[in-house]
Amino acid sequence: MIKNVMTKLGLSLAVALTSMAPAALAAGGGGKLLPANTRPDNIASVQRGAKLFFNYCVGCHSLQFVRYSRIAEDLGLSEEQVMKNLNFTGGKFGDTVVSPMRAADAAVWFGKAPPDLSLEGRSKGADWIYTYLKSFYVDPSRPLGWNNTLFPGASMPNVLWELQGIQRAKVGHAKDGGEAHIEGLELVQPGTQSAQQFDDSVRDLTSFLQYAAEPAALKRQKLGAWVVLYLAFFTFLAWLLKKEYWKDVH
Ligand code: HEC
Known part of the structure; x- marks a missing residue:
């Protein structure tokens, strides 16, 4: 009996700890999180996010738990729409979303293989993804010329720079001559989108990754x-x- 209770206690503790993990991870980043204010139940936003994902991300990142056919069904798109507008990698309609990037090549090019993003919406959470995608800045000391305030030393380049423009770090020095630190980011070259439009794009992308991590959520709401x-x-x-x-x- 007592043993039973102990096991149960142990279990619920384990569950509590696991469910706390994403928050702890998120807080472990290098900066403050911005509120993503996503609407993963807003199909139009998730659709726009899908379009962005397949144009800018699938070159490196897979979604190993998501099938094209499922995206079609959940987002109210026809097979033709999905195969023509979202599938550029030659996968079949029933296939999961595989990146053409080979992990071994990626490890050589980027120093690190781009992780699968199927569960990213749940593991890191919306605010983390949203902030991460907005926090790239030019840094000539990095191999690819980019760094990130939320994820310092990230080996991913700013793939959205054409939309966002180019940000540079504003470096400040503590009064007592302490170490230089980044005070903020400033846009030094505008992109094709305004700041507002870019925020919306990143929000759509984040909504799509939230949807990908929990496709059932759309159905549940319906x-x-x-x-x-x-x-x-x-x-x-x-x-x-x-x-x-x-x-x-x-
Ligand atoms: C040129 C290849 C490339 C492209 C394109 C790319 N990424 Fe990445 N991404 C990477 C690499 C490499 C990492 C691993 C970074 C690290 O751990 O240092 C990464 C990491 C990430 C992470 C953090 C994963 C984690 O939890 O550690 C997220 C989120 C992410 N990418 C989202 C995106 C999104 C969204 C897009 C499209 C807008 C995108 N990426 C396009 C290469 C790429």
């Missing part, structure tokens, strides 16, 4: 609406019935 309607309808029926019964009593 189902949720039906459950509420169903309950409302039966409450109405019950009310009619009650009126009917009490008519004779009054």
Whole structure:
């Protein structure tokens, strides 16, 4: 009995610790997180994010738990739309999203293989992804010329620089002659999008990665609406019935 309780306690502790892990990881980054304010239930936003993902990210990152057919079904797209507008890697409609980048090549080129992003929306969370994608700046001391304030030393280049423009670090020195530190980032060359448009693009991308990490969430929300309607309808029926019964009593 006691052993049983102990096991249960141990289990719930383990569960509590595991569910705390993403928060701890997120806080472990090199900077403050910006609120992503994503709407992963907003299909239009997830669709725009998918388009961005397949244009700018799939070259290096796979989504090993997501199938093209599932994306079509969940995002209300036809097979043709998905195969023409999202699938540039020659995968079949029923295949999972594989990157053409070979892990071994990537390790040589970037020093590190780009990780699969299937679960990124859950493991790092929306605010982390959103902040990360906005925090790249030029840094000639890095092999690819880019660094990131949230993830210092990241081996990913700023693949969205054409949209965002180029940011440079504003370096400050502590008054007592302490070490130089980054005070903020400033845009030194504008991109094709305004700051507002770029925020929206990054938000869409983040929504898509949240969706990819939990495709069932979209369905659950749709189902949720039906459950509420169903309950409302039966409450109405019950009310009619009650009126009917009490008519004779009054
Ligand atoms: C040229 C290859 C390349 C492209 C294109 C690319 N990435 Fe990356 N990405 C990487 C590499 C390499 C890493 C590993 C960085 C490290 O750990 O130092 C990475 C890491 C990441 C991470 C952090 C993963 C983690 O938890 O450590 C995220 C999030 C991410 N990429 C998102 C994106 C998104 C979104 C796009 C498209 C806008 C994109 N990447 C495009 C190479 C790429």
